[in-house]
Every structure is written in C-alpha cells, then in structure tokens.
Amino acid sequence: MPEVLKAPLVVEFPFTRSLGPVQSAFLTGLRERVVLGVRTADGRTLVPPVEYDPVTAEEIRDLVEVAPTGTVTTWAWNHEPRRGQPLGTPFAWVLVQLDGADTALLHALDAPGPEAVHTGMRVRVRWAEERSGAITDIACFEPYDGAAADVSGHSGDFEDAVHGIVAHARLDYVYSPGRAQSAYINALSSRRTFGERCPSCRKVYVPPRGACPTCGVATTEQVEVGPGGTVTTFCIVNIKAKNLDIEVPYVYAHIALDGAGLALHGRIGGIPYDQVRMGLRVEPVWTEGARFPDHYRPTGEPDADYETYKELL
C-alpha cells in the first residue's frame, strides 16, 4: 500500500452575529462590569439572560441586575487547558449561580488545584482588563469568601450599547484524501494522469473519487488517460480573480482527456482567447516543480469530430 498522503487543513471563520435586545444589554453590561439577568413571567431570574423563556417560549425583556458574586453548582477540573479556553493554566470549569439568579452561568474558576474547589463554594467575577461586550469580559471566577455583593439596580440601559459580536473560530485538521484520490495525486507528481474505471458501466472517472456515482460501486481499475485531450466546452473569463496573476480575458475550458469518461477543467493558453473552439485538441503544459498542469495549449492536430466528444459535454 502506498504511503497515505496527508496535509494540514485549517478551517477558519469569523462569524459576525447580531444581538437581540436582551443579549445586547447583557454583553454591554459585562463591558461596564454590570451583570444583568432577565426575569420570567413566573418570577425566575435567568443568568445568562435569554430573549425567550426556555420553558414557555414567551418573549422576556424584564432586565434585572444581579451580583457579581455567587455559588458553584457543579465543577470539573481541567488540568490541560485547550486553545481558546479562558485560562492558560489549570482551572475548574464551573456552573455558577450568581446571587440574585435562579440559573447558572458556565465559566472558568481560577483555583490552585482541585482540592480547592467544591460544589457550594463562593466565587466572584474577575473582570478582564480590556472589555468589549463579550462573555470573555468575565476573565474567569475566583474564590470569594463573603456575602452577596451589593447591586445598584441597573436598568439595563447603556450609552453606546453593543449590537453584535464577532465570533472567531478555528479548527485544525490533517486532511487525507483517501485511496483513489491519493493514487491520482501520486501519479500527477510524475506528470501522468490516472483515472479509475467503473467495473459496472465501464466509465473512466478523472479525477477518481473511489466510487461510480451512477452505479454506487467502487472503482478500482486504474487507467492512464491523456496527456492529450479535447475542449468540449469553454467560457471566456473577463474579470480578474483576486490573487491570480493571469491576464484577462482568458479561456477556461472543460477538457476531455483521451480515454476519460468525463471532462475536467483547466485554462487554455498559447492561443488567442477568441480562437478557442469546441473540439480544439490540447495538451497539458507543466511548469517546473508544479503538482498539476499550469494550463493546456493547442497540439496543432485537426479538431476532434463532434461525435467523438458529444457524450462528454
């Protein structure tokens, strides 16, 4: 079995999310070192506050300030903090019921070790130095030996309230393309193109993905195709793509490599864009060190007869 191909793959996405009125007040409050809850019709105070009652789905808007002090309702000791978590040193995950609240908030507790943490212990908010209106404005909780802190009865109205957050996310993967695509990629490194034939319908897939989507069976027989091919259809690109150093206009085409059962796509060069036509015979052009053809150019052969490629459009 050939070596499994692997490559790092990073998926990163900054989501810009808008806030409802309750979320906006809560997160703006954190920026101002005020913790707000929301009161339900049956008189419970939810912290963190939500826009709709989790039991009745009723819209709830009655904001009420609660204390930055509270009691741990459950905890879990995290001896190996992971990327993005609130503290870089070992800490306890905690659910904290703040004084004045009826529900608990998830956050981190900075404590010297698991022996210093227990359910029922008193804690208080440690505010982040820099606050922007986000849950991370609470840096973490810390042990606190005292009664409920006083609250001023804040109304929840703020100057310059935040109305959105940007939630960054990054996930790291090690991508491996599987058996069929690995064989295809390995062959490309010696400038050869291999497809795979369906044992049922005999179609040759390039690039192969391991299965015939028509028959639902594995493709296993490797078939070398090309290097020559026929332009089956094309378009003229008139808008320059970002980070792509190719003069416009240029032609992007579907190319049926000789022996392939479907067309792949590539750029056509070595010919004025307005002379590219269906049936044009082309061959790949490789640049030094490249892992796939840079583009395809005319071979000078007579054009292919339409009958030979009409099934591959």
Added chain:
Amino acid sequence: MTRDIALVAFAQTDHRRTSDELSEVEMLMPVLHDVLGQTGLKTADIGFTCSGSSDYLAGRAFSFTLALDGVGAWPPISESHVEMDGAWALYEAWTKLLTGDADTALVYSYGKSSPGSVRDVLTRQLDPYYVAPLWPDSVALAALQAQALIDAGETDEPALAAVGARSRTDARTNSHAQLRGSVPQGDYVVRPLRTGDCPPIGDGAAAVILAAGERARELCARPAWIRGIDHRIEAHALGVRDLTDSPSARLAAEKAGAFERPVDTAELHAPFSSQEVVLRKALRLGDDVRVNPSGGALAANPIMAAGLIRIGEAATRIHRGESDRALAHATSGPCLQQNLVAVLEGDPR
C-alpha cells in the same frame, strides 16, 4: 397512520481510531453494499434514502454529497440528509414510510473524527454568544454533569468505572467495537471523568434498511417492528437544566410507548459513563433489562453513526431472536441535550 414499519437489515464498519487510507465514501460504501446484500435489494428498489453526517468532523465541505456517490444516485433518487446522527435520519425515513410515499428506505450515517480534534469541533455546536467563545470541550461539559451526579449521591467514581468496564467486557463479542475487553480506567481527562469514562474517538459508518408491512416480512425472517419513535430536546443553556436528570429522554420514551410494557433489552447512546446513570433512571430501566449488550458508545462512538448503531444493534438482537422488545436510544448535543427513543419488537414466537 396504521402502517407497520420494520428495520430489516443493519450493517456497520469496524470502528477504528483512524481511517487515513479511506475517503468517507470509501469507508461508507462497504456497509451500503452489506445492507443491500442482506435484503437482495438494489439502489433502484429503494423508495427513500436518508443520511446523517457532519462536515465539521473531517473539515470537508459538502462531504455528504460526495458520500452519495456510494449509493449510486442515478437515475435520480428520492433523497434527504440531516446534519444529525443517523438515528434522526432514520426518524425521517420512518415518517416518510408512514405516509405511504415509500415502502423501503435506506438510512446511513458516517463520521470521520480522526482528521480533526473532535473535542474542539463539538464546541462549535454550542450557544455562539455565551458559551462557544469559551471553547468548553465535550469532555469538560460531560464532567460537569458527572460531578453534579456525584454531588447528588447518584453515583461515584468506582460506579462510573464499572459502567465502562462492563461495556468493554460486553464488547468482547462485538467484532466491530473499537475498545474490547480490559481497558485501563486511566487518568483524569477532565475530573471526575477518566479515560475509561470517555468514549473512544474513532471513524465509522452504519446503514440500515426499513421496510413496510409485507415487504418487511419478505426481506427479513424476523423483522424488528418499530412500535414508536419520539425525540425531545432540553433547553440549550446548561445552567437552566437539572443535569442529573433527563426529562426529554423520559418524555421521548413515554411518547414512543416504551413504558407501556417492559423491554428486555436497551441500547443506550451514552458516550460518557455518567450519562448511562442518567438514562437508566430517566428510562426506568431495572436490573432485569440487558443494557448495551453491544458494548455501547463506550466501546465504539463514531460520531453521527453511534446513535443509528444503537437502533441497529437492538434490531439485530430481535432479528436473531435474542430479544422480543427492545428500547434504542440516541443522543445529540452536550450532556444529553437531545434524546431519541425507539421501541422495537419482534413477532411473537
């Protein structure tokens, strides 16, 4: 709606820590061929196809459309996909068959957790405003639930360890399981949960075929009739919930008819040992019920497939005559947030 629908065939991969050498469709295709082979059906004979998977696990956009290559979807088939465990795909297929729109359904699901860090990937399903920015991983959230159970006197660390040990002992007879036999309880991952309390991380796939009425009897000697399925969800905020109980699982079981008569077998999707404690209580399972004879999710937990596998394992025991009435459960989300319960029965013997 008086149409009897049964699970008539089930197949799964051998679940493994990695499957680098296979793409998702390459991993999935053998189980599709397996269930079709068991019934003699071809793709063209299937009335409805439904799958469950998540592109986030392997970081491959639209991987579910590529997976469809393994089905053979031409000429065009009637098809649907849920970004949920395959148990929920089965629910959709069951509903489709109940309407009479189709007589047979193929349901499959797969998960390749090995390319990424699944503990981190799963943080992306959490409340994006108040929770996800803290990146609380899946083990951490389960550990909060476990500690709440310990504080409430419902379990302790030795009892949790016993759940893991029993599961992997039972998995000795399950050749598909990833962890079988004696597995060390290990160190804390997030205290109070140790390695042995956590599911193995792995890749795998599963598929089942459903059929209605007489069609089911033609395809299977002893069909596993689905007497009811229901799924329910808890509030998403962990701090609103009583983590020591699962009212949603209890309600789903009630609506699925689980409490009407005793079951002899239960396949529970409890990825963490502590979650079995919650589910046994919520589902009112006594000591006379055989729980997770397959080894359950503590022996193999291919995410997105492990719930469907519970239904498939329960059905297989009915097919073999080892059970007459079984409960199958699937979960999704942190700390048993969502729960699906199915009740399966064999014809009287």
